[in-house]
Amino acid sequence: MAVLIKVGMADLKLCPKGQGITTLGLGSCVGVALRDTLTKDGGLAHIMLPDSKAISSNQNIMKFADTGVKELVRLMEAKGAKRTRMTAKIAGGAMMFAFQNNSSLMNVGTRNVEAVKKILKEMKIPILAEDTGKNFGRTVEFFPESGEYIIKSVGKPIRSI
Amino acid sequence: MNDFNLENVNSMYIDVLREIGNIGAGNAATSLATMLNTKVDMMVPRVELLGFNEIDEVMGGAEQVMAGIYLLVRGDITGSIMFLLEQESAQALVKKLMGNYGQESTGEMNEMERSTLKEIGNIITASYLNSLSAMTNMKIIASIPDLTIDMAGAILSVPAIEFGMLGDKLLMIQTTFTDEKELHGYFLLVPDLPSYEKLLRALGVITD
Numbered sequence: 001m002a003v004l005i006k007v008g009m010a011d012l013k014l015c016p017k018g019q020g021i022t023t024l025g026l027g028s029c030v031g032v033a034l035r036d037t038l039t040k041d042g043g044l045a046h047i048m049l050p051d052s053k054a055i056s057s058n059q060n061i062m063k064f065a066d067t068g069v070k071e072l073v074r075l076m077e078a079k080g081a082k083r084t085r086m087t088a089k090i091a092g093g094a095m096m097f098a099f100q101n102n103s104s105l106m107n108v109g110t111r112n113v114e115a116v117k118k119i120l121k122e123m124k125i126p127i128l129a130e131d132t133g134k135n136f137g138r139t140v141e142f143f144p145e146s147g148e149y150i151i152k153s154v155g156k157p158i159r160s161i
Numbered sequence: 162m163n164d165f166n167l168e169n170v171n172s173m174y175i176d177v178l179r180e181i182g183n184i185g186a187g188n189a190a191t192s193l194a195t196m197l198n199t200k201v202d203m204m205v206p207r208v209e210l211l212g213f214n215e216i217d218e219v220m221g222g223a224e225q226v227m228a229g230i231y232l233l234v235r236g237d238i239t240g241s242i243m244f245l246l247e248q249e250s251a252q253a254l255v256k257k258l259m260g261n262y263g264q265e266s267t268g269e270m271n272e273m274e275r276s277t278l279k280e281i282g283n284i285i286t287a288s289y290l291n292s293l294s295a296m297t298n299m300k301i302i303a304s305i306p307d308l309t310i311d312m313a314g315a316i317l318s319v320p321a322i323e324f325g326m327l328g329d330k331l332l333m334i335q336t337t338f339t340d341e342k343e344l345h346g347y348f349l350l351v352p353d354l355p356s357y358e359k360l361l362r363a364l365g366v367i368t369d
Contacts, residue, residue, distance in 0.1 A: 008214030009314075009321060010329065024223035025314020028322055048213070048318075048325045060329050063213075096319050097231050097307040108322055137315025139224055154226050154311050155269060 004141060007031075010063035012045035012072050014079060015144050022141045026092035028109035030065070030116050030132070033089045033142040033149050034072055034125065036081035042144025045072045047092075049108065050115035065115035073123060086125045089149040089161055090116055091140050093132040109133065129161035165358035165367065167210065167328045175208045177366050178334050178357075182206030184296060185289040186336035186348045189244075192288040196281070197257055199340050206336040213329060216317050220245065220347060223314030227251075230282025231319065232306050234290065237299035237363075238356035241320055242289060244282045246346035248310060251278055254344065270310065279306045289348060297363035320351040327354050 004022040007013045009029065015021040023031050023046045035042040045068045049055065052064035061067035073083055093113035113132045120127055131138070131151050141150040151159045165174070183206050194201040211219070220227065228251035230244045246254065255274045258281070270278070283306045294301040309316060317331075324331045334350040352360060361367040 009216055009318065010213045010325065025312040025316075025318070027311075027315035027318035029318050048322055055326050057326070057328050063325055063329070094315070096229075096309050096311065096315055135309070137311040137318075139312065139314075 007044050007046050009046055010048045010060055012043060012062045012068060012075075014041070014043040014075055015142065017041075018145055020141055020143045022139065024139045026138045026140060027094055027096045028092070028112060030090055030092040030109075030112045031138070031140045031142075032069055032072065032116055032120075033140070034069075034076060034086050035088075035144045035147050036076065036085050037087055037147075038085050039081055040145050041076055041079055041081045042142060043072050043076055044140075044142050045069060047112055047116060050111040065112060066119050069116060069119045069123070073125070083123060083125065087147070088120050088125050088127045089129045089142070089147075090127060091131045091138050091149065091151050091161070094137060095133070095135050096137065098135075131159060131161055165361060166354065167330050167332060170210055170332065174361060174366065177361060177364055178208045179206050181293060181296070181360065181364075182208065182334035182336050182348070182350060185293050185350065186338070188292040189285040189289040189348060190338050193281075193285050193338070196284065197254070197340070201338055201340050201344070204337040206334055208334050209332070211331045211333070213321060213325070213331065216314065216321055216331060219317070219335070220313045221247075223312060225313045226310065227313045227316060228278060228308065228310045229316040230279060230286070230306050230308050231316075232282070232286050233304040234301060234352070235304065236302040238301060238352050238359050240350070240352035240356050241323070242286050242303065243316075243320070243349040243351070244286055244346065245313070245316065245349060246344075250344050250346055251310070253342075254278070254281065275308055279308045282306045282308070286348075289350070293350075297360060299359070299363055320349070323351075323353060332357065
């Protein structure tokens with residue numbers, strides 16, 4: 001298999017034509033895969049936190065659900081994709097440790113997923129599929145050509161959504 | 162000018178933090194060695210200021226499966242401490258401690274084995290924190306431990322997210338330890354940003 005483009009934590013990238021794009025070890029973060037269903041252009045964002053407005057240090061717009069998804073859409077549109085044709089698939093947002101429930105992190109995984117869904121709804125981009133929540137990490141691979149979003153977890157079968 | 166932030170981490174701060182790791186992890190390694198009745202070697206701690214995109218690179222890559230025992234730190238400083246073992250090491254360690262009780266298990270650990278691993282984490286992180294507490298004369302309390310066995314990237318995203326609220330880098334004190342055979346693991350002390358300042362103040366590095 002060809003080498004996949006790698007997206008880091010709090011990072012986002014467009015996928016070159018005909019290739020695949022990946023992000024490794026999503027925990028409470030959410031991997032948002034967007035695709036223009038006509039041009040087959042796509043991109044992937046690794047979202048870390050739900051809300052840029054809740055935090056003063058918010059220069060890195062790729063880190064947050066609200067600003068990160070918008071930025072990915074903007075980059076895709078600059079390459080000729082149309083927002084009205086875009087669809088989304090999302091994965092991640094796990095709770096890696098039980099007591100994240102009552103720490104300052106307050107279940108950040110769930111809040112990340114909710115924030116991603118909210119911004120996608122605002123932007124009228126439908127979510128075709130998701131694999132979110134629970135308590136395990138995920139590595140995702142996205143192939144915009146086919147729209148296939150592959151999810152790998154430790155000790156679990158590989159899934160394609 | 163003495164306020165501690167991620168932009169002004171200088172070499173003196175790094176040296177002091179490294180020494181904190183050295184003493185803390187040294188004590189932890191000693192209690193691990195006592196528990197296992199074996200020799201445990203420890204590397205010089207690394208104090209690393211990592212960009213989020215570099216977190217992948219530590220501990221053998223984001224997809225390296227690790228057992229992570231995570232405790233929240235409360236009291237005069239706040240943050241977290243983590244004890245990470247490669248999966249094989251974790252299994253070997255549990256087997257060594259439980260003797261014949263442990264079944265010849267492959268893959269997923271059973272409840273008893275997980276509980277044992279948590280307790281190991283509990284004991285050795287306590288010795289880490291106790292020495293830190295004695296050194297700084299601060300009250301440092303750890304929560305009950307929780308365990309997850311998963312990809313390193315997913316485990317490390319937990320402290321990374323906490324730092325993500327303050328900036329785009331993660332500052333951690335990392336110590337690698339090994340024994341003669343199969344054991345390979347890490348201690349990770351990740352105080353939150355205000356706690357770094359408190360630590361450096363308690364040790365007289367930051368004064369005003």
